[in-house]
Amino acid sequence: PAPKPNQPTSFEATADKEDTSAPETVVQSSVPQPKDDFQEELVIRPLHSGDIYASFQFRTLWETDFMRGNKVSHYRLFPKSLGQVISKFSVRELHISFTQGYWRTMQWGQPFLPSPPGAELWVWFQDSVTDVDGTWKELTNVLSGIFCASLNFIDSTNTVQPSASFKPLGIGNVTDHRFLRYATLPREIVCTENLTPWKKLLPCGSKAGLAVLLKSEKLFHSSFHSQAVHIRPVCQDWQCKTTSWELRQTLNVVFDLHTPGQGKLEWSLFKMFSRTLTEACPLASSSKIYIDITDDPQGEQFEVSPATHLLSQAMVLGDRRTFSVYDLTQQITFGTVRSLNLLIRWKSSEDMLRPLLHAERYVAGYGLQTGEIHTLMYNNHPYRSFPVLLLDSVPWYLRLYIHTLTVTSKGKDNKPSYIHYQPSKDRVRPHLLEMLVQLPPNSVTEVTVQFERALLKWTEYTPDPNHGFYVGSSVISSLVPSIVAMDTNSTREQPLFSSFFPCKEESSYFMRVYTEPLLVNLPTPDFSMPYNVICLTCTVVAVGYGSLYNLLTRSFQIEEPSPGLAKRIANIIRKMRGVPPL
Amino acid sequence: MAAPLTLLLLVAVTVRAALYRSSLADLISERVEVVSPLTAWKRVVEGLALLDLGVSPYSGDVFHETPLIIYLFHFLVDYAEITFMLADVITAVALYLSVKDYNKQVFRKQKYALEADRYPLDCLELIRSPKEMQYIPLKVAMFYLLNPFTILSCVAKSTCGLNNAVIALFVLSTIKGNVLLSAIFLSLATYQSIYPLTLCAAALLYLLQRQYIPVNLRRFSFWWFVAQYAFMYLGSLFVIVGLSFFLLGSWDFLPSVYGFILSVPDLTPNIGLFWYFFAEMFEHFRLFFLCVFQINVFFYTVPLSIKLKEHPVFLIFMQLAVISIFKSYPTVGDIAASFIKHHKASSASSLNIFLVSCVLLACSALFPVLWHLWIYAGSANSNFYYAITLLFNVAQILLVSDYFYAFLRREHHLSHGLYLKRKDGSEATLVLK
Numbered sequence A: 001p002a003p004k005p006n007q008p009t010s011f012e013a014t015a016d017k018e019d020t021s022a023p024e025t026v027v028q029s030s031v032p033q034p035k036d037d038f039q040e041e042l043v044i045r046p047l048h049s050g051d052i053y054a055s056f057q058f059r060t061l062w063e064t065d066f067m068r069g070n071k072v073s074h075y076r077l078f079p080k081s082l083g084q085v086i087s088k089f090s091v092r093e094l095h096i097s098f099t100q101g102y103w104r105t106m107q108w109g110q111p112f113l114p115s116p117p118g119a120e121l122w123v124w125f126q127d128s129v130t131d132v133d134g135t136w137k138e139l140t141n142v143l144s145g146i147f148c149a150s151l152n153f154i155d156s157t158n159t160v161q162p163s164a165s166f167k168p169l170g171i172g173n174v175t176d177h178r179f180l181r182y183a184t185l186p187r188e189i190v191c192t193e194n195l196t197p198w199k200k201l202l203p204c205g206s207k208a209g210l211a212v213l214l215k216s217e218k219l220f221h222s223s224f225h226s227q228a229v230h231i232r233p234v235c236q237d238w239q240c241k242t243t244s245w246e247l248r249q250t251l252n253v254v255f256d257l258h259t260p261g262q263g264k265l266e267w268s269l270f271k272m273f274s275r276t277l278t279e280a281c282p283l284a285s286s287s288k289i290y291i292d293i294t295d296d297p298q299g300e301q302f303e304v305s306p307a308t309h310l311l312s313q314a315m316v317l318g319d320r321r322t323f324s325v326y327d328l329t330q331q332i333t334f335g336t337v338r339s340l341n342l343l344i345r346w347k348s349s350e351d352m353l354r355p356l357l358h359a360e361r362y363v364a365g366y367g368l369q370t371g372e373i374h375t376l377m378y379n380n381h382p383y384r385s386f387p388v389l390l391l392d393s394v395p396w397y398l399r400l401y402i403h404t405l406t407v408t409s410k411g412k413d414n415k416p417s418y419i420h421y422q423p424s425k426d427r428v429r430p431h432l433l434e435m436l437v438q439l440p441p442n443s444v445t446e447v448t449v450q451f452e453r454a455l456l457k458w459t460e461y462t463p464d465p466n467h468g469f470y471v472g473s474s475v476i477s478s479l480v481p482s483i484v485a486m487d488t489n490s491t492r493e494q495p496l497f498s499s500f501f502p503c504k505e506e507s508s509y510f511m512r513v514y515t516e517p518l519l520v521n522l523p524t525p526d527f528s529m530p531y532n533v534i535c536l537t538c539t540v541v542a543v544g545y546g547s548l549y550n551l552l553t554r555s556f557q558i559e560e561p562s563p564g565l566a567k568r569i570a571n572i573i574r575k576m577r578g579v580p581p582l
Numbered sequence B: 001m002a003a004p005l006t007l008l009l010l011v012a013v014t015v016r017a018a019l020y021r022s023s024l025a026d027l028i029s030e031r032v033e034v035v036s037p038l039t040a041w042k043r044v045v046e047g048l049a050l051l052d053l054g055v056s057p058y059s060g061d062v063f064h065e066t067p068l069i070i071y072l073f074h075f076l077v078d079y080a081e082i083t084f085m086l087a088d089v090i091t092a093v094a095l096y097l098s099v100k101d102y103n104k105q106v107f108r109k110q111k112y113a114l115e116a117d118r119y120p121l122d123c124l125e126l127i128r129s130p131k132e133m134q135y136i137p138l139k140v141a142m143f144y145l146l147n148p149f150t151i152l153s154c155v156a157k158s159t160c161g162l163n164n165a166v167i168a169l170f171v172l173s174t175i176k177g178n179v180l181l182s183a184i185f186l187s188l189a190t191y192q193s194i195y196p197l198t199l200c201a202a203a204l205l206y207l208l209q210r211q212y213i214p215v216n217l218r219r220f221s222f223w224w225f226v227a228q229y230a231f232m233y234l235g236s237l238f239v240i241v242g243l244s245f246f247l248l249g250s251w252d253f254l255p256s257v258y259g260f261i262l263s264v265p266d267l268t269p270n271i272g273l274f275w276y277f278f279a280e281m282f283e284h285f286r287l288f289f290l291c292v293f294q295i296n297v298f299f300y301t302v303p304l305s306i307k308l309k310e311h312p313v314f315l316i317f318m319q320l321a322v323i324s325i326f327k328s329y330p331t332v333g334d335i336a337a338s339f340i341k342h343h344k345a346s347s348a349s350s351l352n353i354f355l356v357s358c359v360l361l362a363c364s365a366l367f368p369v370l371w372h373l374w375i376y377a378g379s380a381n382s383n384f385y386y387a388i389t390l391l392f393n394v395a396q397i398l399l400v401s402d403y404f405y406a407f408l409r410r411e412h413h414l415s416h417g418l419y420l421k422r423k424d425g426s427e428a429t430l431v432l433k
Helices: A080-088 A132-146 A192-200 A209-213 A269-273 A530-553 A565-577 B002-021 B024-030 B041-053 B067-115 B121-126 B136-145 B148-155 B160-176 B179-192 B195-210 B220-248 B253-263 B274-279 B283-299 B301-307 B312-326 B332-344 B347-377 B382-416
Strands: A036-046 A052-062 A091-100 A118-125 A180-185 A224-235 A243-255 A266-268 A286-292 A302-305 A311-316 A319-327 A343-346 A357-364 A370-379 A386-394 A398-409 A418-422 A431-439 A443-453 A469-471 A475-481 A508-514 A518-520 A556-558 B430-432
Touching (some): A036 A343, A266 A269, A357 A518, A530 B283, B002 B148, B024 B148, B041 B067, B067 B148, B148 B160, B148 B332, B160 B312, B160 B332, B195 B283, B274 B382, B283 B312, B347 B382
Antiparallel strands (some): A036 A052, A224 A243, A386 A431, A475 A508, A556 B430
């Protein structure tokens, strides 16, 4: 990652987060403290390919108002660095994710929280912001320092303002997309340096609760790793009389079957994370582990130990799923050994449900002059068709030709009902293409567009130009029809993994799918040649200048033959003697 | 002469139509030697598609044509092939008529000069006779129409063909002596690409000569005519630019078209000198060298006009050649326009010209080969293509200077005699000193 920019000292890391005192001993002050609440949960879902999916969510709810004049100065559970970011940059919603690896929808199903490979940042600003671009630039630099990532590479050449794809996920009535900025850095690599500041934002840090499992040597030894921070204003209750700020930190990781190298289909917390749990975070009001046992209600496919009697059901991703629940705030969960090491042992394997919406993307063509981007969207619902919003942000150096855009489903032309296209400007902004496409049932829709590769100035190439240039993932957002009725009430007791995306109607749920990023080669000039090229080209221009100069300034004359060498010497001697020359 | 011309036009149209229907048309319209970011047909279609989507074509960086082209092709996009073939036909016919008219004037002047005994006796063989000049207009038209460069440019539907047509009409109206039409066509040509501005001086000189106004900076009649021409030229330019403003309702096209031609932001390889130079330029010096290269195109106007003030038509052709070599995004269509001077070939240095022409042909054959090796096979790199670009431009420069040399030498012989003798009576050689 790039070196951190110099930050003013107000954005110091939250070193003062180790609040080990009990929540009851609150310092008395004249102003009543706004209520805050912290919940943590871990969902473990065994996947049919034998991999295991673990999703951590940590949510802090705080009833305060960052926007009013009174500066918030006493932070308890909410991290101070993020609170100061929200108030200084008038942020309404902030979503940032760092992902290593690509989510394989066909093998693993749908994730609870999708994210594209690399870094992704999208922010809704308050409508009081006057200079959104300037604020965006400052915000990316500050976040770059907080998360130790090279987000300072986000500039106008990879930032877009989608008009329809990224509506606010929290409350608020500002929907003017002038206040929305979306950028992705597909080349960004995620490592321990990014995990450490992320863990520091948690109230208990990595000392207690579920966060003790987050050890980087195991987390990064996985097929997929994604950590994200989501900040948004939410309603406290059903009537929405009061609002509070919600901070969700999520970490999704998929452990590969073959990595531990043991061959036995057996998973345990110790095997995945090299730690076991000993206590819940004392600051958390709820701390739970959910194991997805929907595919195995009778315990035929796998067996979970220690057994638990707590069961819970939740509507997530259009499906009613059953979970075994382990409540870490109860002491009996830890048993006599005072430590919880969940064990999941597989017994057999079976096919899994096909996901309803799935997408792929690739580059077609050969050579370094032109190419074609193909995006394939699969609708696997047997009889329902539904619309999807496709967002494509292509860098300026791949010049898209929008007149070559074709959308075909089942071999026939499928005209999108809404197209928003903003062409790129060289070295200023990327292409933005947003389309609303209706996907027929049980079909593949193919979107193709041709592009031309540009030759850049030699200073604009990265030090490894033949690695190629990354094109960020396409984003496909849609309301997918659901088989079971979704729950539209949002309550405090709802598990975190089912309450991320707001659910407005019962018959469908919101889903976002990210495609693969693309790696495209550009023609390169010879980087060792700048001086040679300047010399040679100036020589050619000088040849032109010289010939024309000769012809323009000289005239034809009769040539007098010049005398031989002997005669010339004789003439010189004669001149010296004062005698007329030969 | 109408019958051979019609036959020639039919043959040219047939060749182009045959190529349009074949699979080569798509291949040719992608070649970087034939189309540039300024003239590509793909970009015209893209601009029209953007207009259909409700986005201004100038809001992106793909479309760099003038608004009048949008206007024209909005109605003619289905008849594009016919439009370009018609443009080529108009160019050829305009050249034919202008050369015919010019020859008549040349004969008249020659006749007066012969009667006034101004030519030395031994250079009579240099004087052109009507018989040998009879087929020159047809040869010029044929040379333009059946030139492979022109055919490629037409099949690729490069808008360079339209620019050539306007320049040919300008030449025709200038030679015919029509001041207003000459100004209008020149302003159209300048409007489309800035460089024909340099032809202003040549047109002025010719029209002054035709109206027997001496080029004397102290005389009122000279300045009065210059003012008239400038008024007509600038007036029609303003009218056209104003029309373009009203088409889309904004001045966006000015930076997109003229800013693009002058500041060269797009470094797509072509047969010119700019692309690799500015791809490898140190950022600190970019503006300086950009100014140098652009001034280089306009800079030869004054010296050439001074030297060739008696021969303004040759001046026009020299200017066209200089523009086509040194402009920012040249294509083979521009080269074709500059080859029109070939009909003035004299025997003085035909061997030199033959060699240089062979170099040009070899380079034209090597361009696609080295492009394929760089872009598709990956076994060569950009230096190979750049080297052929350099060689091609050097050959063109040498060709232009050879023609200029031949022309000047012929003029010298016409005034001083063909066989020259030194002081002591032996045969002399001529050198430039």
